[in-house]
Amino acid sequence: MASAVSTATPLDKQLARFKEIHVGGAQYLDRLTAGDREAIPLLVQVGKLVDQIYIRQHWSGNEALHSHVYGLEPRDTKLELGLQLFKGPWGLDEEQFIKSIKEEDKDGNVHEKIHIPHEPPQHGNYYPDDIKKQEYLDWVASLEGQAKANAESYYYVVKRDATGQLYSVPYSEEYKDFLVPASDLLQQAARLVSDQSLAKFLKTRADAFISNDYVDSDVDWLRISKESALDVTCGPYENYTDKMFSIRAAYEFYLHARDFDSSAILAKFSSRLQDMEDQLPVDDLYKAKGLHPPAIITVNQLYSGGDVAVPMTAAYNLPNDEAPIKIAGSKLVIIKNVQEGKFEKVLRPIAEQVLDADQVKKVEFEAFFQHVLMHEVAHSLGPHFLVRHKETKVRTALEEYHSAMEEAKADIAGLYAVGLLLKDGTLSGGPDAESFYMTYLASAFRSIRFGITEAHGLGQAMQFEYLKEQGGFAYDADTHKFRVVMDKIEAAVSSLTTRILVLQGDGDKAKVKEFVDRYGIISPEVKHALDTLENLGVPVDVYPNYRILEDGTI
Template identity: 85%
Template sequence: MTSAAATSPLSRQLARFKEIQVGGAQYLDRLSAGDHKAIPLLVQVGKLVDQIYIRQHWSGNEALHAHILHQDPRDINLELGLQLFKGPWGLDEEKFIKSIHKKEDGEAHSIHIPHEPPQHGNYYPDDIKKQEYLDWVAGLDGQAKIDAESYYHVVKRDATGQLYTVPYSVEYKDFLEPASDLMLQASELVSDQSLAKFLKSRAEAFISNDYVQSDVDWLRISKESALDVTCGPYENYTDKMFSIRAAYEFYLHARDFASSAILAKFSSRLQDMEDQLPVDELYKAKGLFPPAIVTVNQLYSGGDVAVPMTAAYNLPNDEAPIKVAGSKLVIIKNVQEGKFQKVLRPIAEQVLEPEQVKKVEFEAFFQHVLMHEVAHSLGPHFLVHDKEKKVRTALEEYHSAMEEAKADIVGLYAVGLLLKDGTLAGGPDAASFYMTYLASAFRSIRFGITEAHGRGQAMQFEYLKEQGGFAYDPATQKFRVVMDKIEDAVRSLTTRILVLQGDGDKSKVKAFVDRYGIISPEVKQALTNLEDLGVPVDVYPRYRILEDGTL
């Protein structure tokens, strides 16, 4: 086997992923003739959304992609790297393209690639400083201040050096206008009228830059629609400086009706789970909307969908439509199955004690992902002592990692509640959930602790190990769940994270992240062993819908 040290950064990155086939004719039997005709139009929308996100990711990204994709002869591995990561940095923010030199009009040009992706993405001027932005916002009021803190505006610098905002509808007009036209065409073809309504209102939002009504329409797509579409600016991870600006993403799914019916029962328990959280009443929300829960099989995706592949999402993130219509949880079953078979099972066989490997089950993995997404709705979203200030705003760059850790551990705590009251009777037992969770911790940490999910998982792992919920045997280099301690450890961490979020004391959150958001020597050795054995970190998609004649 070739050692990792002897391979190029790109080869090393690509070796960490395993291809899975996504979509295909087997998922399309419930679609109408009009749905089939709409699919090619929606795939074109996904490709346009991909171009928007390439621009959002980094200011030099479009030029880099254009250069690589027009090389002759073409470098297929380099193209695959850009497809998977959407830019020149892989896991752990490792740069796999050093620099690019090209000729235009007979003159030599170079594309400088920063050592790591910029914290501000391409939402702010490249030379901006954090304090400069904060000072500028502090001096604004009215609509100018709203736009400066908007999910859907970029920040620019004029010729005099002053900052100003530009709405997404203007900044990405060259992609949003054709995407809007395609969505309007698709809306005339799809069979479900609630889906048609969403496609129309989202097409209008691309032009108006007002996303609230179309988010509400997305939340109200009928559970009877065989085709499912998610399209728009949602996640804030690319804006690592402030976690404000939203990145565009696109998902085209076929509804899995059988699994959706099974999972729908969880949505009615949202307020009950909130009421049972192990924190003071100050940290609990009232009047929660039960999230709509649907299970789907992915057909195509684009935009902010870099690996690791998304297995589920709970949207929207904008509080305005949530107050009107709640949120929606989308579980992508075929992606989850791919991750479990290609990644999680091989990890478990290497890092867990043999007897505990037997308890690692797909259903435990599947249901915890569900509870993770449900748990994003639980706990405080505004500070307990300042109801007008968002947790996101108070925690700034620490918010994403803390929120992912919250969703994981509160989701696991909620699983315990549902096991005890019989809601999950007949499925995996508590041991299966805890042991599958432990194996999955290594899967997440392998994404790197600079990534929100990876760092969030590292914090959980180290805290639970400190509390005695996990144990390590140096002789065998194996980990195990300590069943008589894990439940109390999960409860303790649930309380700790919810209180840190609700209090919004950034200095205390920083101390927590610095203490627990690390990779200990024994975990590092386990990760090294996984790398040496060639166990993949995650999966990447091969879209059958583009290849099997469906289009």
């Protein structure tokens, strides 16, 4: 039987938005022992298994689609690259680059073999495809005790039985075919790595894959020694794929080599967390006390898998589960080699096109790098529970708006914190305020280009429009260039920081919706700039070529 793939939008257009960068390689392995090096191929295998888990989590037809595409003869390497980058059949702006999979039977009749929704399902593959939001909410409300906890857990999927009733299934069962071999590989790697704190994490994470209890291993991950030359992130973490409730966690995997020199420089910021919290421009009701400073490390990526679709992650602050955070805080991982690739291949060309010529020269890598650091630190700032209903999480109250609001909070509160550190001299000797604000303005276009259906892009669009309304950014209709208005930007950033933190802490979803609807837009002047970048072929982001798989280092 013949098989056909039809494209809804030119795949070439999607792929042209990304530039390849080389990731990993022998230059990052100098500090590794022989055992560390021997563990690397085992860990890469874990990453590949985690990738298979996320393919299943993304949407219900994803495994069949991947199997079909990777089974085509002759191979379609361009289509394979599309699936590798996006993890499914939708590119940026949720545009389909695979419209349908059709099959011709022996009688010459063409049938749809795999139905592909026009856009990614809001529920991912964590819930039945026919579920309605209210049905889920009513079901959860009917439960008590452990059954209710499971239904609202990060680590359970929701199924429907033969009678139509909903029930919960632990990840350990749902993904058993991948988690069991991944657990075995983690145990093997634990016996090889030189750092005992890393070995402990690999062992307890291996156990968690079987038990479905992730708290202890998350704590062990947070306590991996800063002297460990390897760093591994492996497990269910981010909630973006569950767009309906932002609850279910997607599996991801990162293998990194520690960058000791940069880590030493950046670690000094962690001690300032509570001080930054205390200086936020909000009433004390919205400020947390007794914050755990996040562990901060800088790494160079060697390999990744799972929930790592483009745009490439340049930093992350984990875990998201409040239980281990209460015990041991969180850990900020800054991926330096990925950030350098983004800056050179994407941000600098964007700045040259969208900023006034006199401001382009102030766009610096160190300003970009340090704001990413502050973005991740700022995820810990502000309210995580409602100020008047202290047992209700902000995430729960805001539902589908939470991710975009949280990314906006991290961006703008991080920029506000940069201003504090510049004034007290902590950031002396590096980029000045102009560099931070002008680099931030250029970086806004980088994020918005991801599309406002994506949390980071929507969050950045809201910031951009608010700051422009407040006079912090200005647009020249003759040159079609943007600039930072230095005598207004600081007040605009403070105002937006206050607005977002209060919206989160109050948890009034209707007011949040009003804010998102008003500011989460693409204005005509921004659209003109985005179209110009697209027409000139300026890439949106980068994608990895994992050298560690090719250059013989493992």
